[in-house]
Amino acid sequence: MFRKAAVAGLFYPSSSEEAERFISENLTDAPPAEALAVMLPHAGWVYSGRTAVKTASMVKIPDKVILIGPNHTGMGARISVYPDGSWETPFGDVLIDAATASKLTSSKLCTADTAAHINEHSLEVIVPILKYLNPDVRITPVTVMGLSMETCAALGELLASVCDDETLVAVSSDMNHFENASVTERKDAAALQAVLALDEKALARTVSGMNISMCGAVPAAAAICYCKLKGCTKTELTEHTHSGYVSGDYDRVVGYAGVIFHK
Structure with a gap:
């Protein structure tokens, strides 16, 4: 099956030249680290692309990536x-890792399905970045x-039973949505504190109790459980920002953050 890009030219450039220019301008100079997982934002690149590129370029992108998003x-x-x-x-087609997909769908938890992905942007906006950083990358897209x-x-x-040492889990999530900047910064800080502490239960309590519209909280919680089973002991916040810095509108912002879950 072939999935045609749904939001190219809207959320990110449709041309390889423009996409390459954006990514190359936002790469980090730090040598990429080994990671179990990353959390990347998925808004339009003009708002969150810098954070996504910066974070993804700070880790080694292996040939197999499981993408999990809302x-x-x-x-x-x-x-x-x-x-x-x-x-x-924009950089050419990315193959689906059918073997990993089959392992996931052999469980009663997961369903082989394309309908959820046809118009979903949360994973699509990340795939060109992965392709740029590793032209041989194969992906297993999962929405929840x-x-x-x-x-x-x-x-x-x-995930822990399926992933080998050469697989990266990439969580797609934006943070709080459409409140003023000070409220979003406070809410995002609370949610990120739980993520960085590898505490999925605290994340769920915080998101619910503070009414935080973090759209990828569920994928993040699953990834935290996975990372703890894989022995993760170090997390890193690479960047936290919001849309107001770009739009100039500080009354209704969306928060964005990049997190690395180190091996």
Whole structure:
């Protein structure tokens, strides 16, 4: 199956020249580190692309990446795995890691499904960055919606059983949405404190208790469970920002953050 890009030219440049220029201007000079997982934002590149590129370029992008993000459209399965084929990007098509997808969908947790991915942007905006950093990358796209903490833990366990040492988990998430900058900064700081502490239960409590509209909180919780099972002891906040710095509107901002879960 071939997935044609749904938001190229809207969320990120459709031409390889423009996409390459943006990415090359936002790369870091630091040598890339070994990582179990990363958390990257997924808004339009003009708002969050710098944070996404900076964070992704700080880790080694292996040939296999499992992408986990929120399902914004409500289409498809609750945990939807794109099973095979390829995705279009400005830098050429990216192959789906069908073997990893098959391992995930052999569990009753996950469903082989394309409907959830047709118009979903949360994973698509990250794929060109991965392709640029590793032209040989193969991806396993997964979208989730409305999972309990028990299911998040189960998904983390499944990821731990499927991922080898040459697989990176990439979580797609923006932070708080459409409140003023000071409120968003306070809410984001609380959610990020739980993420950096590798405490998925505290993340769930904080997001619920403070009414934080962090759209990737569920994928992040599953990734935290996975990282702890893999022995992660060090996390790193690479950048936290919000849309107001670009738009000039500080009354209704969206927060963005990059996090590395080190090996």
